[in-house]
Amino acid sequence: MARCAGTKRNGERCTMEVSGKQTLCWAHDPAYEEQRKRRASKGGKAKASRVAKELHRLLEDLTQKVIDGELETSRGAVANQLIGTRIRLLEYERRAKELEDIEERITALEQRSDFAQRSRRI
Numbered sequence: 001m002a003r004c005a006g007t008k009r010n011g012e013r014c015t016m017e018v019s020g021k022q023t024l025c026w027a028h029d030p031a032y033e034e035q036r037k038r039r040a041s042k043g044g045k046a047k048a049s050r051v052a053k054e055l056h057r058l059l060e061d062l063t064q065k066v067i068d069g070e071l072e073t074s075r076g077a078v079a080n081q082l083i084g085t086r087i088r089l090l091e092y093e094r095r096a097k098e099l100e101d102i103e104e105r106i107t108a109l110e111q112r113s114d115f116a117q118r119s120r121r122i
């Protein structure tokens, strides 16, 4: 089998095998760029759930410490406010990312429809 003609980020030749008429693997073929981006945004979701787990643990820990009297209620309250701020920030990031994805998809659709209209006129 032939090797991909792409170059890795470190400058080395890509080691992925390609078949048939392909000269580039999935990671390097520009035709799959949209799919790659979509998959990357799923990676973003995985990160979000990791952060959510982390926040769960932090909240449980703080709650237990306040209950046990290890942490002053005033400090617990401030920590709770800060966690709330972090959650709002995460929510903002998620919405901004979603909007960006939607904008990209609309642009792609507009370009496709422009192209279709032009080819109909000919």
Ligand SMILES: [Zn+2]
Pocket: 004, 005, 006, 007, 014, 015, 016, 024, 025, 026, 027, 028
């Ligand atoms: Zn490659």
